[in-house]
Amino acid sequence: MLELAEVKPGERVLDVAAGTGIVARLAAARVGPEGKVTGTDVDEGMLAAASAAGPVEIDWRQADATSLPFPDGSFDLVTCQQGLQFVTDTPAALDEMRRVLAPEGRVAIAVWRGIEVNPAFVAVVDVLDRYVGTAAGMVLREPFAGPDRADLHRLLTAAGYRAVKVRIGIVDVRFPSASEFLRREVVSTQLAEPVSGLDAARHEEMTAELERTLAPYTDDDGIAFPFQTWFAVARRGRDLEEG
Secondary structure, eight states: HHHTTTTOTOEEEEETTTTTSHHHHHHHHHHHHSSSEEEESSSSHHHHHHHOOOOOOOOOEEOOOOOOOOTTTOOOEEEEOOGGOOOOOOHHHHHHHHEEEEEEEEEEEEEEEGHHHHHHHHHHHHHHHHOOHHHHHHHGGGGSOOHHHHHHHHHHHTTTTTEEEEEEEEEEEESSOOOHHHHHHHTTSHHHHHHSSSSSHHHHHHHHHHHTTTTEEETTEEEEEEEEEEEEEHHHHEOOOGO
């Protein structure tokens, strides 16, 4: 995503819905000491994890994507990796991202493609359905029902962006084990409580079933699989009063 966004030394970057801060830290390495990176997330726990993850000087702020606490035109680039599908009001979030962009500033967004093209997650959802309940499986399904290529193009254009480009991205994902894959997918969601509430025997049985299901993606180093996502980049269009 950062390659598509063409991050440059000295730029001011805002990472919205930063989570544990992976994108923000990568952006900080690209903008260098003359640039500045700010990361926001609505979840205090995520921000604490992001802040503790490294020595990089990043300004961490708790903020909702639909109400960013920054003046107009504060950033050259706004990024949002796998966060847009979780916001309550997508158009409002895109409006806010545009508001805080400088004229000709860019936005770079990544959202999950459909679960049907991400079979490893189909396996996890199936196991959750059977061992925790269909409501649990639905929690993990929902983010895959986010905007597709046409939706992203329409939403960005309606929000006043121009030069909108949307493409498929395929990234290789690796986890040390099936159990760690499951843990990372549920630890920061509403699934954490029902999964942790399973008795030890049931939890062990569920993990064993997941390992069997993910066997096609397993090697000596754990599990690895391709993950498909949408990447969108666009520029902030000028307002009428800007000429």
